[in-house]
Amino acid sequence: MKKKEPKLIAKSLPKSPTGIQGFDEITGGGLPTGRPTLICGGAGCGKTLFGMEFLVRGATMFDEPGVFMSFEETNEELIKNVASLGFDLENLIKNKKIVLDHVHVERSEIEETGEYDLEGLFIRLGYAIDTIGAKRVVLDTIESLFSGLPNQLILRAELRRLFHWLKDKGVTSIITGERGEGTLTRQGLEEYVSDCVIMLDHRVTAQTSTRRLRVVKYRGSMHGTNEYPFLIDESGFSVLPVTSLGLDHIVSNKRISSGITLLDKMLEGKGYYRGSTVLVSGTAGVGKTSVAAHFAEAACKRGERVLYFCFEESPNQFMRNMLSIGINLEPWMRKGLLQFQATRPTFYGLEMHLAVTHKIVNIFKPDIVILDPINTFVVGDKEFEVKTMLMRIVDFLKSKQITALFTSLTSGESALENSDVGISSLIDTWLLLRDIELNGERNRGMYVLKSRGMANSNQIREFILTDHGVELRGVYVGASGVLTGSARIAQEALENAEVLTRKQDIERKKREIERKRKALEAQITTLHADFESEESEAVKMIETEQEFIKRLAQDKIEMAVSRKSEIKDVKNKKLKNK
């Protein structure tokens, strides 16, 4: 487990880091060094484990050996119990990093006579501390002494002395105590240990339990005051400081594709903003998960990491179903780019879900997180809690610049915009899928209800699931309403026919013109021919006429010759003309 650098808020008080995930952050560095801390809580809330993890982390991560003095469990039991959390106590004991000491007090074996003190316990603890040079001590649960030793006056005085003595020894100690009625601990240990009190809680609401931790008091230090959910799993304790998140996350201007080309086009042609929160809501069977799967696939293709929380389907079922629309996610899962996390929402409480989400996100470090669907969280009348939880998830993911896609099922009766868990205000891009019933058909439509920071399309698109994924088509909006499905296809056919007719018309017209041109040309040719024949005729006539005139002149001369009169004159004239 990686240790996060604890942010030190106050410098005044030296603190010992616990190494418990998240806890050092809410306490600003850990437990007060050299002082006792009281951990109280009901049965089974993790007190012993907290103490044990404090010691084990101290020994392994901070080189601070520790003593665990158990008043309840025997050493063997303890070793076995914490082995399930990956703590190798036996090895630590062998390497003198940890000493386990089981103190057994049996009421029936003890008879009190006169004055006594608990010096034996002191010596024993002191001896254990000195043998390994312990810096940390856990007393679990010292209240057992109250049932073992009848004289409370002595016991209380001795406990007071013990805590002082621990302080003098300079060891950082944890004292656990069972929670009492109206008090933090059954025997009022908080009177003696007042530097730091931490309360663990295990609450059950609506049949699901959530562990919570609260720093009740921390003398001389700032600390988070909220109740923080925490987790005990195979890697130990982790506390989630989640409620303190504010609205100051970095925003990105980068856009990422939704995986559906036409949807990208509806969103300015670029897709979602990176780090934004997308909600896909709609009634049952409208293809919300398909939209999510597209997004996941597109992200994987870009080489990004996707974390997919399935709350309704098992990963295998999900992948099989997505294959039917041509999305094969299996290779991405094998490559490690895609990780599924399938749990029923009722498996554990909301806080636990939050905690698990945090944990997995921190480990997997995804670029995209998909929660499918979110409204299964709403069991009974818990809308407020669900909203807070989702708000935390949204804030958390935003702070990490992770793009989140939620799907949400809207029931038929309620308004579509009433997004079930009332998280609409948290959402940046909201896609609404709805079915459109028309002509005895049920078709899917999709539109962008809102998309912060972009000029999104206001069109309703028909949403079609094909064997190669989701397709969006423009829908026909006419007098009879929105046309989808076969009505749309009919309309399309109608339009196609019209277009064809027009085309044919144009063709016909073109042919007509051609024909006319040809006719005209033919006419022109005829006219030309006519003209040519006329012209040649005219030329002939002119020639004939000229011949005639010539002949007439000739005749005149010949006539004059025959008369022999003024022949000379004629001859002269003739010569002159020449």
Add this chain to the structure above:
Amino acid sequence: MKQKKENPDKINTKEKSSTREEDKWILRLYVAGQTPKAITAFKNLKKICEEKLEGRFSIEIIDLLVNPQLGVEDQILALPTLVRKLPVPVRKIIGDLSNTERVLVGLDLLPVS
């Protein structure tokens, strides 16, 4: 853990009548240094034993300041503690043993009145 809850009356009568001679009492007194309480306890113990168990007892004094690890075996918390190792069952009496009657009860040397 050996822990028998038998009627002390029964045991006492039995011990007194039949097995008294074979009884060898081993007592251990845990202390931490020569504190007034420790000294008082030892004095009281010696007195009681000499009165009730003359010659049949041995007292071992363990100073936890010298041998702190010895306290673990008998689960010593309070000091001074008197541990009856034999006869079984193991009994523990804490305090300075000033209340003789309770000591006797604790050691099964006296029937509860």
